Amino acid sequence: MLSVAGSMAFGAVPYAAAPVAAQDAPSSFADLAQQISPSVVNITTTTTIAADTQRPPMFPNGSPFEEFFRDFMNPGGPGGPGPQAQPHRAEALGSGFIISEDGYIVTNNHVIENADDIQIELFSGKTLEAKLVGTDASTDIALLKVESDEPLPFVPFGNSDQMRVGDWVLAMGNPLGQGFSASSGIVSARNRALQGTYDDYIQTDAAINRGNSGGPLFNMDGQVIGVNTAILSPNGGSIGIGFSMASNVVQKVVQQLREFGETRRGWLGVQIQDVTADVAEAMGVDTASGALITDVPDGPAKDAGIQAGDIITSFAGQNVSDTRELVNRVADAPIGESVPVVVLRDGRTQTLNVTLGRREEAQGAQPGRPNGQQTPEHNGEVLGLTVMPLNPEVAQELGLDAEARGLAITEVDEMSEAFQKGLRAGDVITEANQQPVGSVSDLTAQVTAAVDGGRKSMLLLVRREGAPRFVALSVEAQPQ
Incomplete structure (x- = not known):
C-alpha cells in the first residue's frame, strides 16, 4: 500500500568519481546532523471540517442497541431532524525545510492542503505563522513563506542526478509527531515512477514514517537531494521502502512557485x-x-x-x-x-x-474524433475479435461522437493474442496499419496487406472511452 500521509526519506552521498572503490560507512552522522538540523522545520496545520450528518452505527434487527441509537440519532422521533453535527477543527503534522534566509520553506502539498492555519516550529523551538505561496499537485510540492526578524538558517539543493544506488543519505523530519528526528540509509533505487505524470522519485531504506512528509533527504555534503513524499507499507509504518521526489524536479517547481505562485509547464x-x-x-x-x-x-x-x-x-x-x-x-x-x-x-x-x-x-482539452460516413452493419471475426461497424447509437453509448467511424469490438476470444494484450468488448478500432477502417472488409484488407508485405504483425489504433492507444497483433497465422 502506498501512503502519502507518512512519507519517507532517501539519502545519498556525494558523487564519487572512483567507479570501483567502495566507500566506508561514516563513523557517525552527528556532525552532519548538527550542521543541517537548524534548517529543518516541523509543520502543524489546522483545518475546519464542515458539519455533516454521519451515518449512524448499524446493528442487527432486534439488537438491544437498535432502539437506543435510533432514538439518540433522531431525538424528534421517526422523521426527526437527527443529530445537529457541528463544524470542528482538525490538526495534522508534517515536515519541511528552509531554502532561503528570508523564510521560504518547501514541504509536500498534501501536508498543507486545505489548511486554514499553518504554523512552523523552528529547531530552536520558536513558532512562526506561514503563508502559502503556491502548490503543485502534480509533484506534491508546496512553497511556504514566514516572516522573521533575523535571517533564518537554510540548506541548498544538490544535484539528484548525481546520486547513485548505494550512496548514503540522511532523512530528517517530524515522524509520528515526535519532533525533530534523523534516520540514515542508502539510495535503494532511482528514477522511480509512482502515479504522477512528472514522477522522478529516489527510493531509500532510511526510516520514514507518518509526519516525515515534506522533510528533506540529504546527501553527505548537507545538500537536499529529495523531498520525502511517500512510503510503501502494508501497515502504515516504515518497512524500508520510501520515496523522495528528486531535487532536480523540485527545484524547477519551487522556482516557478516563487516567481509566479503557480507552475507554468x-x-x-x-x-x-x-x-x-x-x-x-x-x-x-x-x-x-x-x-x-x-x-x-x-x-x-x-x-x-x-x-x-x-x-x-x-x-x-x-x-x-x-x-x-x-x-x-x-x-x-x-x-x-x-x-x-x-x-x-x-x-x-x-x-x-x-x-x-x-x-x-489546456487541461480540459478533448481529443478530436474521426469523422466518416456510416457503413452497412454486419459483424465479422478477425484476429480473434468479433467486430461491427459503428452506428450513431453505438458510438454514443461508447462515449464517441455520433459521427465517429470505426469498428466496435463486441467479443474477444479469451485464447487470442488480442485478449492477452488487453483488448475487450466495447473498445473501438479506428485505424489498422495507420489507415482508417469503417467496415469489416477494411480490417481484413489491412490484415492481407500486412501479410503480403511480409510483416509479422499489424498495428491497430484502439479507443477505450475515447482514449486512444496503439496495439500490435500478430498476423502470421492469419488465413490468406
Whole structure:
C-alpha cells in the first residue's frame, strides 16, 4: 500500500568519481546532523471540517442497541431532524525545510492542503505563522513563506542526478509527531515512477514514517537531494521502502512557485505511448524507441502538422527514448517559443517547429474524433475479435461522437493474442496499419496487406472511452 500521509526519506552521498572503490560507512552522522538540523522545520496545520450528518452505527434487527441509537440519532422521533453535527477543527503534522534566509520553506502539498492555519516550529523551538505561496499537485510540492526578524538558517539543493544506488543519505523530519528526528540509509533505487505524470522519485531504506512528509533527504555534503513524499507499507509504518521526489524536479517547481505562485509547464498537445518491440515491427521501424503519437487534438502539435502515427525521436535538439522523457522535456520547455520536433513518418524523418502552449491552460482539452460516413452493419471475426461497424447509437453509448467511424469490438476470444494484450468488448478500432477502417472488409484488407508485405504483425489504433492507444497483433497465422 502506498501512503502519502507518512512519507519517507532517501539519502545519498556525494558523487564519487572512483567507479570501483567502495566507500566506508561514516563513523557517525552527528556532525552532519548538527550542521543541517537548524534548517529543518516541523509543520502543524489546522483545518475546519464542515458539519455533516454521519451515518449512524448499524446493528442487527432486534439488537438491544437498535432502539437506543435510533432514538439518540433522531431525538424528534421517526422523521426527526437527527443529530445537529457541528463544524470542528482538525490538526495534522508534517515536515519541511528552509531554502532561503528570508523564510521560504518547501514541504509536500498534501501536508498543507486545505489548511486554514499553518504554523512552523523552528529547531530552536520558536513558532512562526506561514503563508502559502503556491502548490503543485502534480509533484506534491508546496512553497511556504514566514516572516522573521533575523535571517533564518537554510540548506541548498544538490544535484539528484548525481546520486547513485548505494550512496548514503540522511532523512530528517517530524515522524509520528515526535519532533525533530534523523534516520540514515542508502539510495535503494532511482528514477522511480509512482502515479504522477512528472514522477522522478529516489527510493531509500532510511526510516520514514507518518509526519516525515515534506522533510528533506540529504546527501553527505548537507545538500537536499529529495523531498520525502511517500512510503510503501502494508501497515502504515516504515518497512524500508520510501520515496523522495528528486531535487532536480523540485527545484524547477519551487522556482516557478516563487516567481509566479503557480507552475507554468509547456504543452505539446498530443496523446502518446511508448514504442514497444511489437509496435516497432508492425510499423516497420528498426528501433523500439521514441514516443508514438496516438492522437492529436486541436493544439500546438496539430497546428505544426504533427499527426497520429508519427514517432517523436527528438525534441528541442535532444533525443527522445520514451514517453516519460518526452513529457519531462516538454514540461521544462519555454511556453510560447518555437521548438524543433523531429518525427519519424512513413520511414522518413522530418523536422516540425512547434510553438508550445501552457499545460495548465489546456487541461480540459478533448481529443478530436474521426469523422466518416456510416457503413452497412454486419459483424465479422478477425484476429480473434468479433467486430461491427459503428452506428450513431453505438458510438454514443461508447462515449464517441455520433459521427465517429470505426469498428466496435463486441467479443474477444479469451485464447487470442488480442485478449492477452488487453483488448475487450466495447473498445473501438479506428485505424489498422495507420489507415482508417469503417467496415469489416477494411480490417481484413489491412490484415492481407500486412501479410503480403511480409510483416509479422499489424498495428491497430484502439479507443477505450475515447482514449486512444496503439496495439500490435500478430498476423502470421492469419488465413490468406
